Amino acid sequence: VWGIDVGGANLKVAATSGACAARPFALWRDPGGLAGALRELLDELPPAEKAAVTMTGELADCFATKQEGVHAILDAVAAALAGREFRVYLTDGRLAKPAEARSQPLLAAASNWHATATLAARRHVPTGCGLLVEIGSTTADLIPLAGGEVASSGRTDTERLLAGELVYTGVDRTPLFALLPSCRLRGRRCGTAPEWFATAADAYLLLGEMAPEPENCQTADGRPRTLENAHGRVARLVCGDRTLITLDEVRDIAREFREAQLELLAGSVAAALTRWPGVPATIVAGGQGEFLARSVAERLGLADRVIALSEVWGKAASRGAPAYALAALAAESVW
Amino acid sequence: VWGIDVGGANLKVAATSGACAARPFALWRDPGGLAGALRELLDELPPAEKAAVTMTGELADCFATKQEGVHAILDAVAAALAGREFRVYLTDGRLAKPAEARSQPLLAAASNWHATATLAARRHVPTGCGLLVEIGSTTADLIPLAGGEVASSGRTDTERLLAGELVYTGVDRTPLFALLPSCRLRGRRCGTAPEWFATAADAYLLLGEMAPEPENCQTADGRPRTLENAHGRVARLVCGDRTLITLDEVRDIAREFREAQLELLAGSVAAALTRWPGVPATIVAGGQGEFLARSVAERLGLADRVIALSEVWGKAASRGAPAYALAALAAESVW
Numbered sequence: 001v002w003g004i005d006v007g008g009a010n011l012k013v014a015a016t017s018g019a020c021a022a023r024p025f026a027l028w029r030d031p032g033g034l035a036g037a038l039r040e041l042l043d044e045l046p047p048a049e050k051a052a053v054t055m056t057g058e059l060a061d062c063f064a065t066k067q068e069g070v071h072a073i074l075d076a077v078a079a080a081l082a083g084r085e086f087r088v089y090l091t092d093g094r095l096a097k098p099a100e101a102r103s104q105p106l107l108a109a110a111s112n113w114h115a116t117a118t119l120a121a122r123r124h125v126p127t128g129c130g131l132l133v134e135i136g137s138t139t140a141d142l143i144p145l146a147g148g149e150v151a152s153s154g155r156t157d158t159e160r161l162l163a164g165e166l167v168y169t170g171v172d173r174t175p176l177f178a179l180l181p182s183c184r185l186r187g188r189r190c191g192t193a194p195e196w197f198a199t200a201a202d203a204y205l206l207l208g209e210m211a212p213e214p215e216n217c218q219t220a221d222g223r224p225r226t227l228e229n230a231h232g233r234v235a236r237l238v239c240g241d242r243t244l245i246t247l248d249e250v251r252d253i254a255r256e257f258r259e260a261q262l263e264l265l266a267g268s269v270a271a272a273l274t275r276w277p278g279v280p281a282t283i284v285a286g287g288q289g290e291f292l293a294r295s296v297a298e299r300l301g302l303a304d305r306v307i308a309l310s311e312v313w314g315k316a317a318s319r320g321a322p323a324y325a326l327a328a329l330a331a332e333s334v335w
Numbered sequence: 336v337w338g339i340d341v342g343g344a345n346l347k348v349a350a351t352s353g354a355c356a357a358r359p360f361a362l363w364r365d366p367g368g369l370a371g372a373l374r375e376l377l378d379e380l381p382p383a384e385k386a387a388v389t390m391t392g393e394l395a396d397c398f399a400t401k402q403e404g405v406h407a408i409l410d411a412v413a414a415a416l417a418g419r420e421f422r423v424y425l426t427d428g429r430l431a432k433p434a435e436a437r438s439q440p441l442l443a444a445a446s447n448w449h450a451t452a453t454l455a456a457r458r459h460v461p462t463g464c465g466l467l468v469e470i471g472s473t474t475a476d477l478i479p480l481a482g483g484e485v486a487s488s489g490r491t492d493t494e495r496l497l498a499g500e501l502v503y504t505g506v507d508r509t510p511l512f513a514l515l516p517s518c519r520l521r522g523r524r525c526g527t528a529p530e531w532f533a534t535a536a537d538a539y540l541l542l543g544e545m546a547p548e549p550e551n552c553q554t555a556d557g558r559p560r561t562l563e564n565a566h567g568r569v570a571r572l573v574c575g576d577r578t579l580i581t582l583d584e585v586r587d588i589a590r591e592f593r594e595a596q597l598e599l600l601a602g603s604v605a606a607a608l609t610r611w612p613g614v615p616a617t618i619v620a621g622g623q624g625e626f627l628a629r630s631v632a633e634r635l636g637l638a639d640r641v642i643a644l645s646e647v648w649g650k651a652a653s654r655g656a657p658a659y660a661l662a663a664l665a666a667e668s669v670w
Contacts, residue, residue: 028556061532061556064567065576110574157574161526166574168528178512178529191496193503194513196531197396221363221396232399239445239492239501241400 002042002051003327004086005112005320006073008060009138009173011037012320015045016331020316020324024218028060031072038080052330053077054089054112054322056139058105059157070105074098087335089115089326091155095333110157112322113141113166114150119325120284121145124307130282131272133265133296134309134321135289137172140265141165142272145284151275167268169261171210171289174200175220176237176253179260183238183253185245190238196220198233200261203254205230206247209291262292266299273300282307286318337377337386338662339421340447340655341408343395344473344508346372347655350380351666355651355659359553363395366407373415387665388412389424389447389657391474393440394492405440409433422670424450424661426490430668445492447657448476448501449485454660455619456480459642465617466607468600468631469644469656470624472507475600476500477607480619486610502603504596506545506624509535510555511572511588514595518573518588520580525573531555533568535596538589540565541582544626597627601634608635617642621653 005012008027014020021044025037034057058069077086078098088101091111101108117132124130125145132143142165144151154160161168169178176199177192184190199220204210205227213225221236223229228242234253235245273281283302285293286309297306309318317324340347343362349355356379360372369392393404412421413433423436426446436443452467459465460480467478477500479486489495496503504513511534512527519525534555539545540562548560556571558564563577569588570580608616618637620628621644632641644653652659 059528059571059574061530061568061571064558065578067578106579156579158520158525158579161574162520162523164526166526168526168530168574175529178516181513185493185497188497190493191499191501191503193394194510195396195503223399233396236394236396239394239496239503243400243402244441244491244493 001327001330002045002048003115003323003325003330004038004042004051004053004077005323005326006034006038006053006055006057006077007112007138008057011041012323013038013041013045014317014320014323014327015048016327017046018314018317018324019045020320021045022320027057028062031060031062034073034076035079038076042080049084050330051081051084051086052089052095052326053086054115054326055108056110056112058109066109067105070108071102074102074108087330089329093118093150095330095335106156112326113143114152115326115329116141116286116321117143117145117150117152119328120286120309121148121150124284124312125282128282129276129279130284131269132284132286133269133293134285134287135265135293136170136287138168138170138174140167140169140268140287140289142167142268144272144275145282164268164271167265169264170200171204171292172199172201174261176200176203176234176257179264180237180253180257183256185238185249185253192237193239195236197236198230200257201225202230202233203257206234206251206254207258262295262299265292265296269296270300280305284309286310286313286321288319290318336662336665337380337383338450338658338660338665339373339377339386339388339412340658340661341369341373341388341390341392341412342447342473343392346376347658348373348376348380349652349655349658349662350383351662352381353649353652353659354380355655356380357655362392363397366395366397369408369411370414373411377415384419385665386416386419386421387424387430387661388421389450389661390443391445391447393444401444402440405443406437409437409443422665424664428453428485430665430670441491447661448478449487450661450664451476451621451656452478452480452485452487454663455621455644456485457483459619459647460617463617464611464614465619466604467619467621468604468628469620469622470600470628471505471622473503473505473509475502475504475603475622475624477502477603479607479610480617499603499606502600504599505535506539506627507534507536509596511535511538511569511592514599515572515588515592518591520573520584520588527572528574530571532571533565535592536560537565537568538592541569541586541589542593597630597634600627600631604631605635615640619644621645621648621656623654625653
């Protein structure tokens with residue numbers, strides 16, 4: 001069985017074996033290209049007869065409503081699967097036929113977190129309680145787990161934002177000014193430019209927590225992920241350039257961003273853990289930002305409670321967690 | 336004489352007579368199209384033999400450095416002017432030959448505020464002191480004026496951010512999450528999505544302070560500036576859509592945004608006015624956000640000190656203030 005996760009900025013697919021493939025795909029720019037992009041990605045996996053799909057891409061603003069987005073994504077998935085049978089993962093944990101998912105688009109929308117959380121709960125929190133801390137490129141899911149099940153209180157994205165179970169911050173695409181309306185510079189506070197000039201990936205690259213990727217041009221300005229370009233992008237945040245703002249200065253800005261993001265997440269995790277006052281809880285850490293999830297646990301004095309998905313599921317499966325989890329869940333169910 | 340203002344998101348041109356023309360132009364997406372776009376815009380003005388140019392577009396991230404941006408913009412202006420003589424406005428108030436501007440790109444960069452402030456100081460604050468509060472689509476300039484001259488302490492954009500003379504917030508392009516990392520919704524705080532989902536223009540449209548423009552698709556999602564689309568865009572800020580978040584709810588979010596932007600600007604204006612403690616200062620209000628500049632003055636108890644550029648220069652000249660001011664300054668100088 002293939003698991004397919006259609007995000008707004010990234011596509012991820014996985015096979016039950018653990019094989020995973022992923023690629024950035026700016027759905028909001030090219031909704032018509034989704035089927036083709038999925039087909040190419042699925043070609044990288046071992047063959048399968050069936051597939052299950054989950055998504056968050058219906059939020060992309062090429063779709064006027066979530067219903068429109070869910071329908072368009074299911075159309076593209078059907079085209080990419082070329083006649084293979086598939087099911088749609090719903091936020092109540094069921095694998096529904098496409099026609100049912102179409103008639104209940106709000107259950108099919110933004111369901112990918114639930115797949116990851118369900119597998120994490122079954123495998124790693126079969127008893128007692130825990131919290132999935134999956135920090136992705138764009139968002140973080142903080143999902144309460146208890147007794148082998150998902151114990152979340154929100155279902156839709158808006159409910160999950162209100163419940164603090166979705167924190168819209170990530171280690172790659174989040175623009176720096178989202179956490180830094182101003183920053184320290186030359187001993188003073190400096191306003192920042194609310195433009196798509198520099199993102200979290202630039203900060204973590206400058207801090208050595210993410211590696212340069214000279215082939216990867218998924219950046220704010222479309223230039224490669226190199227130190228020099230990250231320098232230039234972060235300099236632009238304070239309306240400078242790399243000749244006017246030094247590397248040390250942009251590193252300080254990156255550090256301030258990291259600290260703000262860590263504080264936001266640590267506060268959110270601490271709030272989520274108040275569900276189980278006094279109870280030792282397992283922290284299941286995963287996603288592209290697993291390194292930051294570990295830092296969050298350390299800051300909260302919970303480093304010894306961490307189960308890292310990169311270790312128990314493998315690195316590729318941790319980064320493509322929803323696709324991998326969905327493939328595993330679908331393989332276990334009968335349809 | 337023509338005055339030309341090359342911004343990163345908008346182009347403005349004006350003639351000494353007061354005739355103005357403007358158009359949105361996403362320079363970062365299409366730097367190669369600048370000359371053609373300028374030529375079309377200049378065709379809307381009465382003929383002129385000479386021109387003067389000012390800019391902020393060199394900050395656009397299609398340019399690796401400001402020097403690269405200044406040179407590229409001057410190339411495009413020269414091409415658009417097809418042999419006409421032109422001068423470049425510098426942040427020291429001089430009109431320099433293109434070759435000199437090329438050799439001092441940091442004086443040519445981000446000079447447009449200085450043109451507006453110089454004309455405003457000469458005409459409206461010939462004696463005593465004042466503050467230019469020009470709120471544009473993207474940024475606000477808070478420029479001290481005294482005795483007919485510009486009394487700013489910053490020259491480059493970074494210096495101006497540090498000095499509080501440039502506040503990177505505006506009434507059109509500013510994304511809502513820049514001022515609302517969270518918002519009130521259904522009696523609780525709701526995190527917001529740091530995506531380019533909704534901008535200030537949506538908020539002011541929902542509040543009736545900006546009119547719908549069904550022909551104008553310069554919006555976060557490329558859909559027209561209508562109430563229905565603004566509703567959908569702001570709903571997306573809390574990861575909803577217009578079927579899930581009511582019009583009353585998005586209006587409340589718009590109100591919270593307006594209040595946050597007003598507070599940011601009022602605080603910045605109050606700080607700027609501490610230059611002249613105890614002295615009644617003139618507030619010269621202008622730009623696309625002149626309505627908000629008036630609200631700022633009201634909040635600070637300075638409503639009776641306001642000179643509105645839309646009234647003294649005319650509405651078109653107030654919106655295209657740097658281009659108009661530059662045309663007027665250039666006509667007064669000998670070259």
